[in-house]
Amino acid sequence: MITINGREFPARDGETVLEVARREGIWIPTLCHHEGLNPYGSCRICVVEVTAGGRPGLTASCTLPVSDGLVVETDSERVRRCRQVLVRLLLAMAPNAPVVRELAEKLGVTDTPFKRLGADKDGCILCGLCVRACEQVGAYAIGFAFRGVRRRVTPPFGKQAAACMGCRACEQVCPTGTVKFTESGDRLFGDTWQAELQVVRCPECGAPVGAQPLFGHVREQLDNTGIAVENLCPICRRKKLAGEMAAVCVQPK
């Protein structure tokens, strides 16, 4: 059992405070958290105040494992003030990112007293979601480089992302819309990572279904499961599946 905002909730071993709070409908803002990815704890916007049962003070709820007797506050004065400072720092970094503006509004912040100090022009907030997504799909095509304020996400040595397989997971998870891909003819361009890939088209209808290396990677991963990988687009795949099912179901015994 853990206590959040004065109420007790059951919790399973290995869960984080954020997970319990979410399950119980308690709002905690997050930025660098994604249910499908390993917790990282970089944006700190999800801080909660531990008042008993652990080291007292603020700590990120997305990386805080539950422990019996833990007592936390998700909306104390101290928590609120810290979140406001954090979002002001974010506003100085990425003033135009909708996700930051929305968060600011929810936290009652309208503007920032901080100067914009050579922040990334694309609005990247260095949350690391793209890096973790890429790692977890197994490509390791991008990563962090440099320390402190020079930190940024980049393919190795700032060159073309040779290991990118065009899965676009990074684009999918990026909260600021920094990661961009464009298609042109039979080429897929990972603009942010200087990647260039061959587009695979659906053999049935000709619609683009993904990048060439992605299918190779998926095939490799599924190699010994016996599942066949087809290049069909979702619509044609559904059609094909429907046809097969019809064949099975409609066939007389």
Add this chain to the structure above:
Amino acid sequence: MAGGRGEVKELEILKKEGLSTLYPERVKISVGRATCGRAAGAEDVYTFLQDVVARRGLEWDVSTVGCLGFCQGEPLVTVQQPGWPRYVYSRVDRRLAEQIVEGVAAGKLPKRRLLGKIYSDDLLLTGEKVDLAPEGDHPLEKNPFYGPQVRIATRNCGYINPESIAEYVARGGYLALKKAVQMQPEEIIEEVVKSGLRGRGGAGFLTGKKWGFARAASGDVKYVICNADEGDPGAYMDRSILEGDPHTVLEGMAIGGYAIGAQTGIIYCRAEYPLAVATLKEAIRQAEKQGFLGDNIFGSGFSFRIRVVEGRGAFVCGEETALIASIEGRMGEPRPRPPFPAQKGLWGKPTNINNVETWANIPPIIMRGGDWFAGVGTATSSGTKVFALVGDIKNNGLVEVPMGTTLRQIVYDIGGGTGVFDLKAVQTGGPSGGCIPASLIDLPVDYDALTRAGAIMGSGGMVVMNERSCMVDVARFFIAFTQDESCGKCLPCREGTRQMLELLDKICKGEAEMSDLELLEELAYAVKDTALCGLGQTAPNPVLSTLKYFRDEYEAHIRERFCPAGVCRELFELTVDEEKCKSCGRCSEVCPQGAIVGEKDKPYRLDQDKCIRCRACLNTCRHKAIRVVPRRRYQPR
């Protein structure tokens, strides 16, 4: 056991060998050749002495020792001969070296730059005493720098040749390991708990308790790590221990490994310490050769090996989770705790990390017992602490004092005071610490008192600052350091320290408003509260502590656009105080601009238009006749 490796007999043989070089039947001249000595020219003195001795065909030993602590007086040279006390000389150059050699030959040693004489050696670990000569004049203990010191962690530094395992053994080395492997691991941990030893790396966590966690963690494979990353600006306690007495760290680690059940130890040492790395590697080689490291140590069945991993000098890699990541070959970035290294450390295995000085205290604790150690220092901070005493102080150096010694004793008795200019503050704990104002000079130095005062013990950096230091500038210096060293993983530390630096720059240039001060303070508290690791959590401390004690100085910068200490260039002018000026003309001599002129018996005059505010005159005038005044072209706000 066959082969005599790591056996008791081996210790006896080594001890004899060590005694024969520690106390030879002939003249022995030792040169302090740690990094501090080398920086002051010890290598030249060393080779010169070797040449002179060889040229004169003398059958003398010219030997190497580590740092004796009095870094201000390097190169340090000690002279020992049968029946004589050991003479300790400071600031030895070729000329004095030659005089020393002549003096020995003539039976009359020079008095110049003699720090003191050592009449007997007390062996801390065995309780033995070696008399060199009957008590006489100028004992080293009477030297105010050495008198109040109690040397436990640095007991061998400056006494033994760090490349001789035999000399280490001769002073009681490896007896503690031998004793430990005959004890139950739990008994050892109990002893360390009893000692009350707290980690010397910064946070001051109870070492015995930490060992207990690692012992209790399940797993066959465990690690112990020695944190030798030492990144605090101005701090070099760990370097001195590693360079002067590497075996005490190895022995401590082996005992710790036995206690928690680890087979492997790793020393993570910064690559900027090449001498420490080389000394450690040689020490490991010798310890393995003697069987004090390796398989079946002292026939106990316990096996333990140590290797050195070099870090590449990122401050954040001293943080334990970043350090582990760095050893594993990943980017040196901290991760949230829990899990703590004791549960999931190096390669996911239970790992116990301690600081160099912490490890160095282990052999004495095992030999003399936890109660003995707990009897030194204060109730909640036992033992001694090594400090790197630097800054505006007469005697710079490495000092080891019992916990609870007051700042006054350290700064004035040991350090010799601040000279002409009054003490303003003492900074402890480096970039994670704070500034203690001169008004708290009677503060006893222990973990809790320092924390209450808004500073921290930290790893032992102690920077003394006189009235010519600007506290805003000091805070700015440390924030510049932390913002540069922040790994950049988490938002508050990366962006927060950068914004704090921006605000402090503004204040130092006289461009800030009072609202900036509030903003700075609010930001400082938020960074402290929300940063991921200790670096960010403590980075605001220098700002917060200077705001606490020197807020008026911040306000002067903002409201009056005046830096009262005369540091922030845009915010002061210098004039000659006519009452105080003694017309000595020193200021005029040092001024690179020829901005100060005058004649005998009349106060000197300073020409504002020529002055570039380099402060040369300010720091030179013994009569404090150079005054810092607001700039005339600035009107107060």
